[in-house]
Amino acid sequence: MRWSVVLVASLLLTTGAAIGATLRVPQDYPTIQAAVESASPGDEVVISPGTYGGGVFVDKDLTLRGEGEVILAGGFVPSEDQIDLEALYGLLAHSPRLSFTVRICILVNGAHVILENLALERADIGLWATEEAEVSCRKLAAAASYWDVVGQGNAQLALEGCEFGPTIGAGLFLSDSAMAELASCTFQVEPSRGPAGTGLEVFPDPELYPAAVFLKDSARLRLEGCELSGGEAGIRGTVGVSLGLGEQVAELSRCTVRGFYQGFLVASGRLELADSRIQDCTFGLIAAPDTEVELLENTWEGCERLAIWAWWGAMVTGADNIFSGNLVDLAGYADPGLRRPLHRAELLEARYPSPDFSSLQEAVDAVLPGGMVVLAAPVAEGATLVKDLTLRGVEGLGPGEAFLSLVGGVEVRVEKVPFSGQGEVLVAAGRLTMNGVRFSGEGEGENLMKGGIDLLAGASAALEDCVFEGYVAPIRIWQGAGTVELRSCVLRRGGTGIWAEKAEDVCLAGCTISGFSRGVYLDGGSLLAIDTGFFSNGTSLFLDAHAGAVCRDCTFAPSGTAVVLGPRATFEGEGCAFRGGAGPAIRTAALKGFELTLRGSRIENVQGDALYLMSTGSANLEECSIQGNAGAGIRLGAGAELSLTGCTIAGNRWGILIEAKSCELAVYKRTFTGAISGGGNEISGNTEADLCPAYPGPPWPADFLAND
CATH class of the missing domain: 3.80.20 (24 nucleotide stem-loop, u2 snrnp hairpin iv. U2 a'; Chain A)
Known part of the structure; x- marks a missing residue:
């Protein structure tokens, strides 16, 4: 870990007896705000059990300590002499769920404040620390309706044994140059009120999505021994730790992140994660281009789709990560050395299913580079392929929903393996060869499946005698992909047969493409089609900006x-x-x-x-x-x-x-x-x-x- 805010250590030293006078609420003062206004720097405000409304503004060095069950509820609307309203409303502009009359339970402006044994409820924001504020919290329970704790400006926060949420915004929100260190804290994000659908396209506006922790600008964060929970795997619109747009740094060690749609969303900046457990998320970690992620000795288990996804240009490195029960461990441009194999590679050929292997991934790991895995029965599993190999189906093999991810520039050959449903092959910077492979989707119209083949930057493919039927877009070719060749292939029924974004070299020979809304869509790039038939498509060939196509001896018989x-x-x-x-x-x-x-x-x-x-x-x-x-x-x-x-x-x-x-x-x-x-x-x-x-x-x- 590169940096450490030593506020937690100082918190442990400063939460004993107060140095100044002790003011009691309601014995000496009827409200907390009245006691704060009467106090001198260094005093302690002790609050008796009860529920207190109206919120608190603190701009002097004080301690606020609750005795028993103390609840601050409702909050107050800050004025321009208490906070930089322009900065406040600048944040609110990114958060359409908040009005411009936001209510805050505790606002600390530029002061050194200790908060202990307090519950913050029924306000838009629980605690807001701004300017040069230094706030230490122990046993703080923040359950605001949107943001539980906010650090802005050059604020520094230290929290120990605190509880965040449930919230629909962020448990902890840090912007500007704010810094925070947390130990033994818990976060609960409320997924049912989040927006529908984040997926992989969330990066432009990550602050619009619920997150246990959200960082932007040059914020710094360290979490140790914390638990972050999203409530339920597969709920869209929930993120464990989200790094927005900026140069922020987040460090986590000995933490548990479970039940989020995205455990970690790294849109920019740097994430360091060590000795932590990521469980039951749909996506464990997604890293955008130009981000840095270091992963050491973590456990990734039960991720419904992908444990780790790295976009082109992301630097995702590390070692000794353990993967178990994920559909796919690694995808995209993550370093293959991240994962610890489930089995020592020592076989030229492995057969699966087999009593020797508990999963397809274990069988793949057991094969030497250049070896073969023989599928003897349909599988509905995922596997990350980080070595050159052949995957071959036995004669008469039935279809299965396999998800294959090629990582690290490998060359993989797939022969006579039928895919069904949402079966998919994802290729990043490698080469895929397929012969006699069939993809069979289900449904019609809006219910078409989303499986097929994704070819990312640096990927190339040669497909022969393959059949694709019933998918939204069975072949997707992304910018930067190499040569993609289809020979004697049949594509039937779906949304777009071949979707290509600035793909420089797509070749079709002796193929048939029929029954799609768009047979082939090119957004830039080039296509060569020879002796290929386009039948009953709404549009056979859509050439968008700067796209080019050469067709020789082709037949076009569209419906449109x-x-x-x-x-x-x-x-x-x-x-x-x-x-x-x-x-x-x-x-x-x-x-x-x-x-x-x-x-x-x-x-x-x-x-x-x-x-x-x-x-x-x-x-x-x-x-x-x-x-x-x-x-x-x-x-x-x-x-x-x-x-x-x-x-x-x-x-x-x-x-x-x-x-x-x-x-x-x-x-x-x-x-x-x-x-x-x-x-x-x-x-x-x-x-x-x-x-x-x-x-x-x-x-x-x-x-x-x-x-x-």
């Missing part, structure tokens, strides 16, 4: 649109067939910037326009056929530039329709600012008009038609 071009997206099709669908077959979805190239391709029987090019960009068609479509063969607008050479456009409602003032049939009477080029085209037999505006004349070039 084959290709959507976003800002500065590019699409090149050669020898492709576009058939049917509500249309358009290819359309732009941005005000400017697209590149479309079609060679030797045909578009037919679309229920609307074949090509809908209504933004600034360029389209180049060579030796293409556009026939039998219910709308326009090509609809042009705005600043689109069209080059058409050796093409046939026939049997449509319009051949080429330019939405301009000069065309009576135009829906929008706008000025066409694009350009037309090319020649040798056969455009005839379109029911309303072959060309609009009429040919010859602008914007049509000479020799544009072969049948002129």
Whole structure:
């Protein structure tokens, strides 16, 4: 541990007899505030059993000690001469559950104060220490409605044997340069009143979510021998220790963190955790990019999903951590050396299930690098793979909900292992090879499963003869992933067949993608598809900003649109067939910037326009056929530039329709600012008009038609 606030030690030395006078409430003064105002620095205010309202403001060095059961309830609304209201309201702006008339039980501003044997209830905030305050607490029970104890400015707090919660905000909230040290304290977060759904996307505004302890800015914290409880595993919106946005440092030793949705959420700063136990959380620890986490000799058990998840750029290191009963021990970019193996690696091949191994993870640990694990029966378990190996299913193996996590750049081959339900493979900076693997989800519409394959930065994959059916997005490729190849694979029924964020190299060969709202979605990056069929998708291929796709000998038969071009997206099709669908077959979805190239391709029987090019960009068609479509063969607008050479456009409602003032049939009477080029085209037999505006004349070039 790098630093230590020695306030707890000083607390033990200063909670004996008071140095100054003793003032009693209610014997000498009717209220605690009256006694505080009459006291001199160094005096002690002794409070008899009872419930006291109105709150207390302390700006001098005092001791407040309760005798028996003493409750401070209700609090007071601070004034601008008692606290920096701008700073107070700045914090409240991040907390929509608090009003701007927040009530505080005890407010300490810049003073050295000792609090002992007090209960704080029925206020928005129990204890607020600000400016240069130094507050020592023993046997404090804080159960405020939102924040139990707040340290702000350069405040320093020491708490021993204190109880926090239940609360829906934070048991302990530290901001600015506040520091706190706690020993033998307990925290209880109330999950039932928290917001729905934190998940992994919580990082931008972590203070909006209930937490036992929350730090931001340059706050410092040390916990020793404390217990933090979230009430129930799987409750969304509860966090054990949350490090928000800043350079904060948290140190925990000999602590227990149990029953949270996220035991630790590290959005920034540094966490040091030693000799502690993390139990029954949905996620044990989540570390965001650019964070530092050191984990030594901790026990992680019973985590419903992931014990430790580290994003790309997080530094999560340590040793001698024990993992037991988690779905997955490590995922993402955590150091594989964190976990102590369950079994010594000494076998070339292990079989599971087997009397020799109590879990799939133990069987994996028992295999030497390059060895094999044979699955003899379906499993609904998770395993972290930190070595090169092969996972093979026996002939006729039934499906199971396995969750595999590849960590540390390993190469793993999976053969003939069926996955069902929420079965998933998560690859971080490694290579996955799959052959003859089937993923079978369940449900329809909003009830689709969320399993499949996640390929993170540095990951690559080669999938052959695999089937994916019934998932929201069965293949998810994240920014920074390497080459992803699918050969002779079938993707059926779901939300988005392949979802890719700036994936630089996605290749499809001989694949079929059908029955999705979106067959393939690219947010940047590139796709190469060869001899691949896209059938009955709402949108077969959605190319978002700066995405590019090359399709050769592909078939598109969508229920809606084959290709959507976003800002500065590019699409090149050669020898492709576009058939049917509500249309358009290819359309732009941005005000400017697209590149479309079609060679030797045909578009037919679309229920609307074949090509809908209504933004600034360029389209180049060579030796293409556009026939039998219910709308326009090509609809042009705005600043689109069209080059058409050796093409046939026939049997449509319009051949080429330019939405301009000069065309009576135009829906929008706008000025066409694009350009037309090319020649040798056969455009005839379109029911309303072959060309609009009429040919010859602008914007049509000479020799544009072969049948002129």
